[in-house]
Amino acid sequence: MLDTQSTNNRLLRALKGELTETPPLWLMRQAGRYLPEYREIRTKVGSFLELCGTPELAAEVTLQPLRRFDLDAAIIFSDILIVPFALGQQVEFVKGEGPKLDPITDGKAIAKLERKAAGDTFAPVYEALRRVRAELDPDTALIGFCGAPWTVATYMIAGGGSKDQAEARALAYSDPEAFAGLIDLLVDVSAGYLIEQVKAGAQVLQIFDSWSGSLAEDEFARWSIGATKALVAKVKAEVPDVPIIGFPKGAGPSAIPYARRTGIDAIGCDTSLPLRFIADNLQNLMPVQGNLDPVLLMAGGEHLDRRVGQILEALGDRPFVFNLGHGILPQTPPEHVSRLVSLVRSK
Numbered sequence: 637m638l639d640t641q642s643t644n645n646r647l648l649r650a651l652k653g654e655l656t657e658t659p660p661l662w663l664m665r666q667a668g669r670y671l672p673e674y675r676e677i678r679t680k681v682g683s684f685l686e687l688c689g690t691p692e693l694a695a696e697v698t699l700q701p702l703r704r705f706d707l708d709a710a711i712i713f714s715d716i717l718i719v720p721f722a723l724g725q726q727v728e729f730v731k732g733e734g735p736k737l738d739p740i741t742d743g744k745a746i747a748k749l750e751r752k753a754a755g756d757t758f759a760p761v762y763e764a765l766r767r768v769r770a771e772l773d774p775d776t777a778l779i780g781f782c783g784a785p786w787t788v789a790t791y792m793i794a795g796g797g798s799k800d801q802a803e804a805r806a807l808a809y810s811d812p813e814a815f816a817g818l819i820d821l822l823v824d825v826s827a828g829y830l831i832e833q834v835k836a837g838a839q840v841l842q843i844f845d846s847w848s849g850s851l852a853e854d855e856f857a858r859w860s861i862g863a864t865k866a867l868v869a870k871v872k873a874e875v876p877d878v879p880i881i882g883f884p885k886g887a888g889p890s891a892i893p894y895a896r897r898t899g900i901d902a903i904g905c906d907t908s909l910p911l912r913f914i915a916d917n918l919q920n921l922m923p924v925q926g927n928l929d930p931v932l933l934m935a936g937g938e939h940l941d942r943r944v945g946q947i948l949e950a951l952g953d954r955p956f957v958f959n960l961g962h963g964i965l966p967q968t969p970p971e972h973v974s975r976l977v978s979l980v981r982s983k
């Protein structure tokens with residue numbers, strides 16, 4: 637494990653509550669299809685999962701955005717759906733259609749998931765982390781991640797992306813016991829996965845709860861906040877000093893109890909959260925991260941310049957991590973990312 641205290645990394649400092657001279661900057665999905673050098677590597681392997689499972693290539697793709705842009709962190713190249721894959725579920729990424737899984741529709745299918753350690757599937761991710769850490773500038777942080785149990789469960793149950801996550805919400809209502817069994821399993825496996833990522837070199841962790849926004853109030857409390865709290869507690873018991881960023885996309889005002897109760901160190905804010913709301917209700921609790929519209933980064937121009945200024949103005953005087961409000965879009969011109977970096981750096 638790395639001694640995170642000794643680095644001078646802006647991201648680590650901001651996540652510990654320090655105000656940095658300029659805010660740290662990284663971008664969700666910063667490695668990927670908007671970069672021609674990624675598309676080039678992508679042609680060398682048959683499938684996306686094969687790319688994630690080949691440490692040399694996964695490490696290379698992780699480092700690509702750092703070679704182009706002055707970013708404060710690398711995020712390991714993998715996917716949140718590696719966890720269901722490790723549990724023995726069939727997972728495929730179909731070009732142009734997104735992920736396809738063999739759907740889990742009832743308690744019987746949940747009970748069949750492999751509860752034994754999923755080490756073999758995760759091993760290449762750990763190896764990629766070690767390779768990236770060895771090559772990365774000491775002042776650049778390395779981020780590990782996983783999906784939140786709720787968000788991963790939505791894909792497992794619907795068999796892919798879904799509208800309003802209705803299948804998973806329905807199962808949670810109709811068979812809460814079986815659904816809780818799936819969530820508990822995901823908490824356990826994801827905790828082990830995050831802890832091992834830290835041992836392999838990750839210095840910061842992010843938990844992506846991309847679909848927390850589809851849950852009603854009580855269900856949000858149980859499946860988003862409750863499951864994340866359990867996951868964070870397990871990770872903190874082993875690696876207490878590693879900061880954890882929670883990203884409850886679409887949570888709206890429920891981001892406040894999420895920040896208060898999950899045990900996370902910083903909160904990722906999606907594009908829909910007003911800057912005033914973030915400053916008054918979240919940044920008073922912990923460092924915040926966000927929330928430029930990825931569509932605006934794709935569009936570029938004066939509007940981009942203006943909005944970056946507004947975000948820095950509203951959030952830049954307290955611990956803050958500049959990021960998008962969701963992942964970068966494949967159609968984004970790389971020059972717009974360069975422009976964004978120079979705007980944030982010249983603050």
Ligand SMILES: Cc1c2[nH]c(c1CCC(=O)O)Cc1[nH]c(c(CCC(=O)O)c1C)Cc1[nH]c(c(CCC(=O)O)c1C)Cc1[nH]c(c(C)c1CCC(=O)O)C2
Pocket residue numbers: 663664665666667668669678684711712713714715716717729733734735781797844846963
């Ligand atoms: C919901 C979710 C997924 N994956 C992820 C989330 C949470 C964040 C979010 O809400 O966007 C997280 C993720 N996925 C990927 C990363 C890599 C690291 C990085 O951020 O650079 C990360 C952090 C690579 C990827 N994951 C995927 C790609 C594209 C695969 C390809 O190259 O063909 C990449 C680069 C595939 C993927 N993976 C997923 C979907 C829905 C898709 C298909 C849609 C798409 O293609 O963007 C599930």
